[in-house]
Amino acid sequence: MTKRTLQFSIYRYDPDKDERPYMQAISVEMEDTEHKLLDALTKLKARDESIAYRRSCREGVCGSDAMNINGKNGLACLTDVDSLKQPIVLKPLPGLPVIRDLIVDMTQFFKQYHSIKPYLINNDPPPERERLQSPEDREELNGLYECILCACCSTACPSFWWNPDKFVGPAGLLAAYRFLADTRDQATNERLDNLEDPYRLFRCHTIMSCVDVCPKGLNPTRAIGKIRDMLVKRAV
């Protein structure tokens, strides 16, 4: 890839000075060694330091730089900038209040995550060494524990847009199943009680936007299906 100039259209809003949000047209010249959308943003920021976005690890594990890229949620650091149609339209994650530019208020998202008791519950006195778990039982956690809490999924979910206060959302439900699936966890019934509600779990209409956007290739819809199965099994 050689040097090339890329065109951007970026959502801008600073409540300190802007009456309303607007889209800013801006271009950036990319070096041949720069490939990711986050590289482009870093360069843009060197030119206009007022562009606000979150970022940290720049390798897709911290979950900071989630945003809406040409209409689809994703991580800037994992997005190949040359694969995007220009002008590249960058907006904050949909469905959450905007604080400034590409930064959203994630309070509601984390509130839902916290609501599922995202920690191992095991009331036996801890043994001297590790609790045992077979490799097969451990494998049940694959595809669940890798979540980076970037919120791409929940903010792509129409059910979450409508009921962010009542529907746990795909990220929180994936985490809920991560603990339900863990052989070391003893709170299965309590966890299912906590989700058996017309909204918390059952607002999922299997639209599968969450699966479509997850930058880690995880499948919250499948996890939600497994929780439903557990509820059905428990009822009979």
Add this chain to the structure above:
Amino acid sequence: MSIPVYKFDAVVVGAGGAGLRSAIQLSEAGQKTAVLSKVFPTRSHTVAAQGGVAASLGNSEEDNWRWHMYDTVKGSDWLGDQDSIEFMCKKAVEAVVDLEHYGMPFDRVDNGKIYQRPFGGHMSNFGEKPVRRACAAADRTGHAMLHAMYQRNVKANTQFFVEWMALDLIRDREGVVVGVTAMEMETGQIVAFHARAVIFATGGSGRIFASSTNAFINTGDGLGMAARAGIPLEDMEFWQFHPTGVAGAGVLITEGVRGEGGILRNADKERFMERYAPNAKDLASRDVVSRAMTTEIKEGRGCGPNKDYVLLDITHLDPATIMKRLPGIREISIQFAGVDPIKEPIPVVPTCHYQMGGIPTSYDGRVVGAGNAVVPGFYAAGECACASVHGANRLGTNSLLDLLVFGKSAGDSAVEDLKKGAAHRDLPADAVDASLARVEAINNRTGGVSVFDARQAISRTMQDHAGVFRFADLLQKGAAQILEVEKTVRNLEIKDKSQVWNTARVEALETENLIEVAKATMISAEARKESRGAHVRDDAPDTPEFPNGRNDKEWLKHTLWHRDGNRIEYKPVRLDPLTVETVALKTRSY
């Protein structure tokens, strides 16, 4: 000027591994604790650790903490304090078991115990052959660990201040630490946190180098704050260059790849580590491997059109093993190197990775300041601290162990001191003046230097003058140049004047911390006239009198850099362990 004051028993600055581990101790002991973090806790850089955490569990073969201790002392090139090293290696098993009880999803072996893999420099029987000591969750150990500890803190009801940046340490007239000032990033509001115990767990500062595996947030904030408050920084000349950063991108490829059987090859496809480390080969210590790679490249055996990298080859491994044990690495290689490692080797170069030095502490996490005196009310743990267990070179997987063991011990020490029940000491009248003045100056200055330019100047200076191999003339030049760069940092200007989520202002404040770390590094490195561990200079070559260029007679001592006047002093290495015999000085080879 008066600002809001928030009162807590303890304030933890930083919510990576060390901060979260100490917060668990404080919260579970019922202390009113605030944890401040620039990012949501699970975004801290511990999340990027990949290969494992060291503990002599002996799940797959015989192992014990004495061998681990020997390896760590040897890895440190004998600069590590042996009391701290014994403490850490002995506590390792308990530290890993605690995590497992918190719910960490470790990989398992057939009998249900935690999976362990070999790692560089970790050997059985006092250096004989590689041993499986690194406890792993695939190649996402840091991620799994950080999330498990955040979750435990949720359970313990720890109070987090998310997206708050600490600005300065507050010490009273007697030097006792009584709090920190901090800024809420969303609103720009500055607050004084008034506490009886302050724990720094602010992580590393690898962003002083142009090419680094470190996250954007790793800007040495704790070191900057400590230095400004008159605390010296220890052994800052010792920086680890990780052998396998993705060429061009800098993203980390875990040493666990070599632990699973990966091999480094030069342009002739030769497994060149056999020449440099006949016994441990690709699993020699990181400083040794990075120097070997740099030598290969320098002597024209690098790969690619510019012969400027070597190859990390796992094409001979079973694809099923790669998918099971190294799935994250495969993703990273495809994303950042454009190669699928199942089919093609990965282009890699040594990349700045870890700071061995930091805020001086003893193994109980208490900060030991000027004159070797404990600074009351002040604790530090993790990469920002120097206990010193890593000495002149850290072994892979000992960083995650460090943050667990010393995160816990710092938390325990704080609890112990808090339980003595002393009341909050008064905040000094001028407690917040320095912070307010700094922020004001950045907000109001015109005609100054941009943050971007100042950071470039810092990272270029460090990269060009303090790399894998060091040269006397470049060290001198670098030490002079970084003081010039400091002048530009004192003249930062931001165009963004908003109070709301002003990232330009945050980056300017970070730059003021980066420069303290850069000065400490350059000046300490220039002063140490020997080669040891990661600090290898051309005028201290390998000779019969000084094997590997190490000079124990003159330089078996810790550097202490004082910000005031860039003064350097030294203190002895603690060679006496707690209960066992000293690991005697020896020439280091793998």
